[in-house]
Amino acid sequence: MPSTIQRSYRIRIYPNADQRAVLNRWFGTARWAWNHALERRSKAYRRRGESVSGVDVSRAITALKKTTRYNWLTEVPAGVIVQKLRDQDRAFTNFFSGRASYPRFRKRSSAQSVRVQIDQRQHRALSRWANEDVFVPGLGAMRWRNGAHPAQAPKMVTIRRDAAGRYFVTAMVEEAPAKRPAPTNKSVGIDLGLKSLAVLSTGEVLANPRHLRAKERRLRRAQRALSRKRRGSGRWHRTRRSVARLHARVADTRANHLHQLTRRLVDENQVIAVEDLSVKGLARTRLAKSVHDAGWGEFGRQLAYKAEWAGRQLVAIDRFAxxxxxxxxxxxxxxxxxxxxxxxxxxxxxxxxxxxxxxAVNIERIALEQLPGGTGEVKRVESGRPRGEAA
Ligand SMILES: [Zn+2]
Incomplete structure (x- = not known):
């Protein structure tokens, strides 16, 4: 057990009008930097097969800031641009290694994000966070709810506005692990289902809750309504906004449900066995939609980090077993x-x-056989990394 762990926080925030105006500038500048850099890199790559590094682009932007035409760039914290260019570096690294498609230009209408550093020598910022504020230099304290609040200030926060117009702050914080639940001798095998969310070796079927299904139905209806509207018309725009809102609500409800479920599984069991599903491999099959809808990746991620906190063992069995x-x-x-x-x-x-x-019964048995004292080697699931910003 490590003495500290990285815990990720996601907090819904409600910036006031002034804060929204500032954020709008930050988002716009970050978007401009992203698109500007992407254009330079794409041109160099297409014309001369050259690769332009983020550092090169960053230098060029620093030079631009000194010109009258671009001095508005100095109105945002310098880190906003620097971090955005780092995101793009990562996006290119992922592209060149075949993990992601070519980075795309950012539109005003899609989700926006910026990353902001919080200086750990700034006493004011630190004490604000300690007092359960969500405080970002340049913005001040923002109204917040929904989500756990870290006990100390994060070193860096990502501020995001999704397509539905909601704002979130996410951060990674290094902290002492939460108090573990008492050890138990129970274990469970989980078969991730397609019809239901999952089936346990105890015979219990975990279904998606009814209120989630109702919201999903409403979303499908709104999506159908959207497809009937003339693209670009006033009605189309209104419906599109309501689709985005419903989408966000479905995602929230699903996430809450998954949190409750994974918390319970970790609380009740010492050993939790799952199949090592390569979601990427499945994504090319006709099961792709179910896999995506059921949020399997998220299920595994939550199980992994909660199991680590709780001192439980999450065992992934070979998917070819x-x-x-x-x-x-x-x-x-x-x-x-x-x-x-x-x-x-x-x-x-x-x-x-x-x-x-x-x-599910087999998954539990195979996992128990793999544990020390069993026959095989234990294959621990990698602990949950935060979902990085979709660069
Ligand atoms: Zn038999």
């Missing part, structure tokens, strides 16, 4: 169980199986 095809009663392995088969009977011992519960 025959968790679905094997009878959890006698160990007989079948050739295959088609996706459409929900229930099956073991030809060896005659046991009747629900496809998902049987898989």
């Amino acid at each position: 025959p968790s679905t095809r094997q009878c959890s009663g006698c160990g007989h392995v079948r050739a295959a169980v088609p996706l459409s088969t929900r229930r099956w009977q073991c030809p060896e011992c005659g046991a009747e199986h629900d496809r998902d519960i049987n898989a």
Whole structure:
């Protein structure tokens, strides 16, 4: 157990009109810097096959600031531009290594973000955070709710306005781990379902809550309504805003539900076993939409960091282990169980199986065998990294 851990915070904020105006300038400048840099880099790359580094662009922008035409660039904290160019560096690194597509130009209408450093020598900022303010130099303290507040000031915050017009502050803070729950001897296997969210080895089916499904239905209706409107018309714009708002509400509800679920799984169990699903591999199949909708990646991420805090063990079993095809009663392995088969009977011992519960039981057993004292090597799931800014 490390003495400190990196914990990520996401806080919904409500900047006032003045703060929104300042943020608008910051967003606009960051967007300009991103697009300006992207254009320079793209041109150099297309024409001469050259690569222009973020440092080169940063130098060029510093020179621009001294010109009358561009001196408005000095009206925002210098870090705003520097961080944006760093984001772009990372975006290019990801592109060149094949992890991401070519960086795109940023539009005024999409989500906006800036990163701002908080000087740890600035006593005022630190004491404001200690008093449960969300304080950003240049903006002051902002009204906030929704989300845990860190006990001390973060070194850097990301301020984001999503497409629905909501504002968030996110930050990573190094802190002592929260008090662990008492150890238990319980374990659980989780089969991530397509029909339900997940099925546990205890036989419990975790479904998406009804209020989430209702919100999703409303979202689908609004999306259909949007597709019927003439693109660019007044009605279209209004509907588009309401689609964005509904989208945000669905995402919030889903995230809250996942938090409750993962918290409970971690509280109740010492060992939590999941399949090591390569979501990227699945993303090319017809299951892609279900995978995306069910938020599997987020489920795993939350389980991983909560398990680490709580001193629990999250074990990911090899996704090629025959968790679905094997009878959890006698160990007989079948050739295959088609996706459409929900229930099956073991030809060896005659046991009747629900496809998902049987898989969850196997996942739990395989994981326990892998633990020290078991037969194999433990494969720990990498602890949850924060979702970095989508650069
Ligand atoms: Zn059997």
